[in-house]
Amino acid sequence: MFDLFKIAIRNLLRYKRRTLLTASLVTIGVVSVLVFISVSGSFKNMMIGQITDSFLGHVQIHKKGYVASIDSLPLTQNLGPNAFAKIEKAINETPGIEAYSKRIKFGGMFSNFVETTNVRLNGVYPEDEVKTVPLFLSRVKEGEKSIRTGEILVPELLAKGMKVKVGDTVVVIATNKDGSVNGKQFQVGGILESATGPGGRDGYIHIDDAAEILRMDTMEISEVAIRLRDFDELSSVFDRLKDKLSNELNKQGAPAFEVHTWEKLSPFYNIARMIDVMTFFVKLMLIAIVLISIMNVMVMAVYERIREIGTIAAIGTLPGKIVAMFLIEGFSLGFFGAVVGDILGVAVISVLNVANLTFSFGRQKGLLLSPSINLQDILVISIIVITISVIASLQPAYKASRMNPIDALRHV
Amino acid sequence: MSLVTANNLSKAYAKGELKVEALKDLNFEIEPASFVSFIGPSGSGKTTLLNLIGCLDKPTSGILMVDDTDVSGLNTRTAAAFRGKKIGFIFQDFNLVPVLTVYENVGYPLVLVQNIPSSERKQRILALLDAVGMAEQKDKYPDQISGGQKQRVAVARALVTNPKLVLADEPTANLDHKTAYMVIDIMKKMKNELGTTFIFSTHDQKIVGEAEIIYTLEDGELAGREV
Numbered sequence: 001m002f003d004l005f006k007i008a009i010r011n012l013l014r015y016k017r018r019t020l021l022t023a024s025l026v027t028i029g030v031v032s033v034l035v036f037i038s039v040s041g042s043f044k045n046m047m048i049g050q051i052t053d054s055f056l057g058h059v060q061i062h063k064k065g066y067v068a069s070i071d072s073l074p075l076t077q078n079l080g081p082n083a084f085a086k087i088e089k090a091i092n093e094t095p096g097i098e099a100y101s102k103r104i105k106f107g108g109m110f111s112n113f114v115e116t117t118n119v120r121l122n123g124v125y126p127e128d129e130v131k132t133v134p135l136f137l138s139r140v141k142e143g144e145k146s147i148r149t150g151e152i153l154v155p156e157l158l159a160k161g162m163k164v165k166v167g168d169t170v171v172v173i174a175t176n177k178d179g180s181v182n183g184k185q186f187q188v189g190g191i192l193e194s195a196t197g198p199g200g201r202d203g204y205i206h207i208d209d210a211a212e213i214l215r216m217d218t219m220e221i222s223e224v225a226i227r228l229r230d231f232d233e234l235s236s237v238f239d240r241l242k243d244k245l246s247n248e249l250n251k252q253g254a255p256a257f258e259v260h261t262w263e264k265l266s267p268f269y270n271i272a273r274m275i276d277v278m279t280f281f282v283k284l285m286l287i288a289i290v291l292i293s294i295m296n297v298m299v300m301a302v303y304e305r306i307r308e309i310g311t312i313a314a315i316g317t318l319p320g321k322i323v324a325m326f327l328i329e330g331f332s333l334g335f336f337g338a339v340v341g342d343i344l345g346v347a348v349i350s351v352l353n354v355a356n357l358t359f360s361f362g363r364q365k366g367l368l369l370s371p372s373i374n375l376q377d378i379l380v381i382s383i384i385v386i387t388i389s390v391i392a393s394l395q396p397a398y399k400a401s402r403m404n405p406i407d408a409l410r411h412v
Numbered sequence: 413m414s415l416v417t418a419n420n421l422s423k424a425y426a427k428g429e430l431k432v433e434a435l436k437d438l439n440f441e442i443e444p445a446s447f448v449s450f451i452g453p454s455g456s457g458k459t460t461l462l463n464l465i466g467c468l469d470k471p472t473s474g475i476l477m478v479d480d481t482d483v484s485g486l487n488t489r490t491a492a493a494f495r496g497k498k499i500g501f502i503f504q505d506f507n508l509v510p511v512l513t514v515y516e517n518v519g520y521p522l523v524l525v526q527n528i529p530s531s532e533r534k535q536r537i538l539a540l541l542d543a544v545g546m547a548e549q550k551d552k553y554p555d556q557i558s559g560g561q562k563q564r565v566a567v568a569r570a571l572v573t574n575p576k577l578v579l580a581d582e583p584t585a586n587l588d589h590k591t592a593y594m595v596i597d598i599m600k601k602m603k604n605e606l607g608t609t610f611i612f613s614t615h616d617q618k619i620v621g622e623a624e625i626i627y628t629l630e631d632g633e634l635a636g637r638e639v
Contacts, residue, residue, distance in 0.1 A: 003523045010511035311507040316496020316525040
């Protein structure tokens, strides 16, 4: 085998310029794919992190039918104490959950005593909320990074439009599920940066204040947001939670609860899927580049060495060894291109990291792009390139092995 | 016992609708350790006959036995294996592998055809390179040596597997007078030392003069045998 490799490498070095050009093509393809995967992957992961860690959570539980009418934030679809007790039991029995946060979500009117506008509000237990969505407080641009009773965190667009600032007094008016209207004064505790996705422009108050405005006799909640210990276990934890809660039926005998991952709740999931599809097509393009360039060079190699093939066949080289000789040439080209591509790809990614590139997405500005590539991706791309190189060499190698030695020896 | 036996050996080609009879009912026997030459004008069937004996082609009819094997029935793979074991080839254009050194070219059949262990390989290669006077050039590549030297390397390569038979198609055609004699001398020496049978196809009177048996081919038929 070593001798076959030696011959293959020497044959590649025989046409240095052609070998270098072909290997360069493979290298450029590998670098492009690695950089694309790292940049798009880092963008995707960062956006998912922003969405799940700053307001959405990884999984949410609602009363059945709530999500279908989520735009109107229906108070009639809230979960009572009994329902929440069942959810809490399921959460406690499900391994892999790090934290959860109960929320009352409602729509109301926001007044600065001069103007009035509508507002969507979340009533939360601050400690639970921060444990469930740890980036939440980082969205507080001005004011104290906390939610106290009697204070409101106002979304920045609303604050700008209503010309309110930290320390101002405002009034929130809301209608409860019985149709009764109530209002409460708040002090603006902070201005909240917008985030991408549903709920990214909501205001926040303490859950006790929400219950007071909505005149709740007993605590009712709209949703439970859940944070997992390991995001990679999303589907398994989701399945376990769903299994446990699917046995809980309402009075009509239908499931009482609905469980959703962030994927079903945020439109960014479709963008993430598109990024995955684009990555797949970029890989396909790499395969096409490697296939065409290696096949082209191997066809040329066979054509140029017909007499040589005739000679080695005549002196008794078995067809299998002739096939192996050309496959090893293709393999070596692909291997060389992939290894150099991997090294250059990692170097380019490192340079991008040092360059501290930022980008904007929706209302979010200055998001830092920190592309990274894991060993698994590098290995997968390398294996694809090397495998395609060998596949591309198959036809020329087979042709060489099937050559009639007499015709090959006569070839001029 | 004969090394090569041909009984009513014929080979015909189809060129479009035309049937060309390259060899017609040849009958001959070649003994082991002999120096045999097939002569004749171009198109008389010399190369076709060497191709048949070398298992590179199959006869249309008749029987061809090489070292007690009916080679007309061998498939591609078994024919290659048979050639690798029993037959050495010397070509008019030397046909050395350009990416291998002199040493590696001679060793090629041992490495990639017979899978001989490296210690034994080295001994055999160096002995043959010494015998053909190319030991000092062993690290050179084919494009760094002369035509005569290339053919001496080719002789060593043909003999390195200790074949019973070496087939040489016009081996001196591309060599000058002096070099041609040197190559013939080497082949004769090898025949005497190793007991190898050499079969040539040639126009070259130098080789013809050295041959022990000369077969003359004319239009695919055996026209004469001189001893």
